C-alpha cells in the first residue's frame with residue numbers, strides 16, 4: 001500500500017468520527033433553536049461564540065494550526081445558526097403572509113391635519129371620488145388608533161419628503177400598530193408664510209407649523225431669526241390657530257389651499273428650500289390589499305446583530321433581479337442600538353422572484369412583516 005492510501009484511510013476514519021460528532025452537534029443546535037424561538041431570543045450570541053472559540057483554541061497542541069482551527073469553529077457555528085434559522089422558519093405561515101383582502105366598499109376615510117392640510121390634498125388626489133365626510137386627526141398616532149378602533153377604514157399620512165427625508169414618527173408607528181400600506185400618492189409641496197389679511201412682515205413675531213414646515217423652509221428663516229418658531233400639530237392646524245387668534249403677530253407655514261380655506265393671506269410665497277419639494281403620502285389600511293396590478297412592495301425586518309447579515313439578505317434581491325427603491329433604518333424602541341429596516345422594492349408578491357426573496361428574507365430575519373403590496377404612484381404629481 002502506498003503512503004498516500006494509508007494517509008487517506010486515516011483521514012476516512014477521522015472524517016467518520018467528525019461527521020458523526022457534527023451530526024450530534026447539529027441536533028443539539030436544533031434544540032437550542034427551538035428554545036430560542038419559544039423564548040423569542042436572537043439566534044446569534046456573540047459572547048457565547050467568543051467563549052466557544054476561546055475554550056477550544058486554548059486546548060490546541062500545535063499552535064501552527066490556530067488559524068485553521070478558528071476558521072473551522074467559525075464555519076461550524078455558522079452552520080449551526082443556519083439550522084436554527086430553519087427551525088425558526090419551519091412554522092412560518094406563508095398563506096397568511098400572502099393572504100390579501102378585497103378593498104373596502106364605501107370606505108370611511110381619515111387624514112392627518114385640519115381641513116386644508118397636504119394630507120387632505122393627497123386624499124383628494126388618490127381617491128377617484130372625493131370621500132364623503134372624511135374625518136381628520138391632529139396627531140399621527142390618533143389616526144392609527146382610529147384605524148385600530150374601526151372608526152375609519154383608511155388613513156392618509158405623510159411618510160417621506162424629498163428634501164427632509166423620512167417622517168420617522170410614521171415609520172415607528174407602522175412598526176408599533178402593524179397595519180398595511182394599501183396605496184401611495186406624491187404631492188408637490190409649496191410652503192407659504194400666511195397670516196391675517198393686511199399683516200405686515202415686520203409685525204410678525206411668532207410662526208406656527210408642523211416641524212416639517214420649518215425643516216423644509218430653513219433657508220427663508222435665516223433672514224428672520226427673531227421670529228419664534230413654534231411647532232404645532234400640522235400646517236393646516238397652524239393656519240386655523242392664526243385665524244382663530246385674530247392676532248397679527250402670529251403667522252403660519254402652510255399651503256395656499258389652507259390660506260384660502262381659513263381666510264388668510266399669503267405674506268411670503270414659496271418659502272420652501274427646494275422648488276421641487278415633494279412629499280410621499282401613504283394610504284394605510286388594516287389589512288393587506290394586493291391585486292395583480294400592484295407593482296411595489298414594502299417590508300420591515302430586523303437582523304441578528306452580526307457582521308454581514310444585511311449584505312447576505314440584500315444579495316437575494318440582486319439574485320432575483322429585484323429593483324430596490326428605498327431602505328430606511330429606525331432604532332427599535334426600548335432596545336439600544338438595535339434597528340428595524342424598512343425596505344421598498346419593485347414587484348408583486350404573486351411573482352415568483354418576489355415570493356422567493358420574501359421567503360428568504362422572512363426566514364433569515366429575526367423579525368419580519370410584509371407592510372404592503374400596492375400600486376406605485378407617479379412621482380411628478
Ligand SMILES: C=C(O[C@@H]1C=C(C(=O)O)C=C[C@H]1O)C(=O)O
Pocket residue numbers: 029032043044045046048049052076077078080081
Ligand atoms: C448554538 C447556539 O447558537 C449560536 C451558535 C453557536 C454554536 O454553534 O456554538 C453559538 C452561539 C450562537 O451564536 C448557542 O447560542 O449556544
